[in-house]
Amino acid sequence: MTGIRRLAQQLNVSIGTVSRALNGKPDVNEETRRRVVEAAAAIGYVPNQAGRSLRKGSTGVVGFMMQTGPQITGEGDVFFMSVFDGVQTVFARHQLDLVALLCSSEEDPEAYMQRVVARGFADALIISATKRVDHRINFISSRKIPFIALGRSETDAGHPWLDLDFEGMAEVGVSRLIAKGHRRIGVFAPRDDTNLGFVFVDAYRKVLERHGIAFDANMVFRAPPNERGGHQIAHAIAAMPADQRPTGFVLTNEVMCVGFYNGLHEVGLVPGKTFAIIGRDSPQAHYLVPKLTCFRLSLRDLGITLAESLLATMPAYAEAYPLGVVRKVVPLELVPGDSDMALPA
Amino acid sequence: MTGIRRLAQQLNVSIGTVSRALNGKPDVNEETRRRVVEAAAAIGYVPNQAGRSLRKGSTGVVGFMMQTGPQITGEGDVFFMSVFDGVQTVFARHQLDLVALLCSSEEDPEAYMQRVVARGFADALIISATKRVDHRINFISSRKIPFIALGRSETDAGHPWLDLDFEGMAEVGVSRLIAKGHRRIGVFAPRDDTNLGFVFVDAYRKVLERHGIAFDANMVFRAPPNERGGHQIAHAIAAMPADQRPTGFVLTNEVMCVGFYNGLHEVGLVPGKTFAIIGRDSPQAHYLVPKLTCFRLSLRDLGITLAESLLATMPAYAEAYPLGVVRKVVPLELVPGDSDMALPA
DNA sequence: TGGGGATTCGTAAACGTTTACGGACAAAGC
DNA sequence: GCTTTGTCCGTAAACGTTTACGAATCCCCA
Structure with a gap:
């Protein structure tokens, strides 16, 4: 029965x-x-979920698509877990559930996404780690599934997205270092075609130009966006002639900061002394010495905004969130520390 | 149509x-x-998933339950992502999908689990971060849902589980340090009631006793199982009188190692010199200096075993995996590094 | 030529909900 | 007392599949 x-x-x-x-x-x-x-x-x-969603035509589930495998996301687990938590506080108001859709490293992300939406597994999707050109966006928006991207992309389907304010970080960070006398300012970027790399480097270049400093490609350091990447770059920098090294760095990836600090320690270079460093806040960064000057944002709030922006595009919930198609950048706050000393004259 | x-x-x-x-x-x-x-x-x-699972009575989905929120899991994201990848290679053979069921920090895990199983969201469940007494286990096994736990618990429902060989790590690690002349050997344990803490400390105590060394509660350091925890302990140790400090450490948590190294650096104590350290392998640990002597295992293989052991308990798949009820510990290999020097006589 | 087995396919009944529709009943208005 | 209005609830038809059952066809052999 x-x-x-x-x-x-x-x-x-x-x-x-x-x-x-x-x-x-x-x-x-x-x-x-x-x-x-x-x-x-x-x-x-x-x-029963099956009976209910068969009848209603909706599942009450929103999927957050992630790729599994040893490759690194560039964000620690605390990043996602905190964002999730924010998303869920909003979803809880509407009896919506959030699940992480895990795309195996052996499966094509686009094919996986196709399967998921065709099967009607979730009512809406959140995608992250957007690429510079990202086929998932075209596909998903052609299927008329409500979704939002955490991260911009040059693939533009008029879709909603949220992203960190990389331009702002470049502006504030680079200007700050320039004001402190730095001229050779290094930045980190991922090696793959993750979109944020392009956005940040472009903004960095513009700020330099505005200050009359020539862009130098050697000041852009590419490595995988994880601890190891930061560590590698530290060693790469140690291998440069001292007078060609950057004197200051602005980096946007939270975990690379930690690896960078560690790597510098190994080669006898000291953050806040040899180099000025402006990084991104994270739980791991809290105990770095000297205290990291960093950009901070509330991940929970990011999750909340993400959820509300998504709901705004779903007919069943839109009236409660009259936000239109959200495409915006969330600002970060600069928290001064001791890692970005002025350049001795 | x-x-x-x-x-x-x-x-x-x-x-x-x-x-x-x-x-x-x-x-x-x-x-x-x-x-x-x-x-x-x-x-x-x-x-369509709803139609199909309504008719078949099964969903083809296995859920991995995780808690979201800023609290730390004690394992980096690479841990889970790699395990997931192993699980999925097995599931792919049977058209099974793995999703992460995200329990909000605002919801009771047991209630969440109840909702999930009653709704028939997944055919089977994987739970991790088992507590010493874990109500989820009783509940889920009373509902006759196939499941497996990643981690032992004193709550025993005759259910299948897989766990790391903490006894083995205690045995090998502590014996090794003793052989190198150490007598005051410290271990780390989480502060909460996560089961692995008890298992490891108990094993540690037994090894000591077998070697005729008295157990000293001051040698057990408790902190949250994350980088910050390791960092805190480093400072706590620095605050001890030098002649009461441990001279060697065995720790089983991968990320605590990194925080511990960093913390020691700050207070001018040096791993492999002041202290012998045996830790656990992880991508972050790879570039620690001096090279960490550590326990290693293949997370992907762990995921594969986890998946196969789970399928062994599911009627529809059991015949392909005649493993019975798997309750076993997976061994780790000791990889010698430079962090566990002998104690000078 | 006819019976029997094998192969292939159509028919229709589930699966567990939600919801449009309409009926029963009571209260209210005249 | 009759109609109207409103409240509450039962009935039954969906929703999109899978699958038991049986029918149709073909081939083979007696």
Whole structure:
């Protein structure tokens, strides 16, 4: 005997009434509703997902697509876990569930995405780690599935996105170092075609130009966006002639900062002394010595904005979030530390 | 017009035939099957998940339960991502999908789990970060949902589990340090009731006793199982009188090693010189200097074993994996480095 | 030529919900 | 007292699949 039917029989009401009572429909007596809700809680009845979503045509699930495998995301787990937490506080208001859709490293991300949407697994999707040209965006938006991207892309389907303010970080960080007397300012960028690399380096170049400093490609250091990458770059820099090294660095990746600090330690170069460093805040960065001057943002708030912006594009929820198509950059706050000393004259 | 019906009409066959063809049933003409499969690929038809699982009573999805929020898991994202990858290579053989079920920090994990299983969201579950007494285990096993735990617990429902060989790490690590002349040997343990802490400390105590060394509670350092925790302990140790400090350490948490190294650097104590350290391998640990003597295991293989052990308990797949109820510990290999010097006589 | 087996396919009944529709009943208005 | 209005609830039809069942066809052999 099916769940709802058993409950109905036990209460001497019809399954229709049970369903209405549980779903908060108005046309059910309050006393009846109370009895139903209590009985449901007592026997631990929860509507079967398959039956429900078959009938309703929606699942109540939003998927966050991630790729698994040993390759690194460039963000620590705390990054995602905190963002998730923000997303979920919004979703909780609407009985929406967030799940992480794990695309195996052996499967093509676009094919995976196709499977997921065709099967009707989730009502909406969140994608991250956007590439400079990202086929997922074209595909998903052609399928008319509500989605939002965490990260800009040159692939533009008029879709909503949210991204960190890399231009702002370049502007504030580079200007700050220039004001402190630095002229050779290094930046880090990922080696692959992750979009944020391009955005940040472009902004960096513009700020330099505005200050009348020539762009030098040797000041852009490319490495995988993880601890190891930061570590590699430290060694690469140690291998440069001292008078050609940058004297200051602005980096946007949280975990690279940590690896960079460690790498510098190894080669006897000291952050805040030999080099000025402006990085990005993270739990791991908190105990770096000297204290890292860094850009900070609330990941939880980012998650909240992400969720609200997504809901704004979903017909069933849009009226509660009249935001239109959100395409915006979230600002970061500069937290001064001791790692960005002025260049001795 | 529904997906399968449109496809059937287009091919002039019945929906039954389409379904059979796509599901590889034997009673369909090979030529017909070819036509169906081609047409399906052409229009991008994928069976609707809700309809399918409503009829079949199963979803083809296995959930990995994780908690979101700023609190740290004790394992970096590479840990999970690599394990996931192993799990998925096994699942791919059976058209099973792995998704991460994200339990918000605002929701009770047991209640969340109840919702998930009652809704029939996944056919089976993987749980991790097991507590010493873990209510999830009782609940889930009472509901007869196939599941496996990554981590032991004193809550025993006769359920399958896999865990790292903490006894082995204690045995090998502590014996090794003793052989190198160390007598005051420190270990790290989480402060909460995560089960692995108890297991490891118990094993540590036994090894000491076997070697005739008295257990000293001051040699057990408790901190959150993340970089910051390792960092904190380094400072705590620096604050001890030098002659009461441990001279060697065995730690099983990968990220704590990194924080510990960093913390020691700050207070002018040097790994491999002041202290002998045996830790756990991780991508971040690779570039620690001096090279960390560490325990290593293949996370991908761990994922593979995890998946196979889970399938062994699922009726539909059990015959392919005649493993019974797997409850075992996976061994780690000691990789010698330069961080565990002998104690000068 | 006819019976029997094998092969292939169509038909229709599930699976567990939600919801449009309409009926029963009571209260209210005249 | 009759109609109207409103409240509450039961009935049954969807939703998109899979699969048991049986029918149709063909081939083979007696």
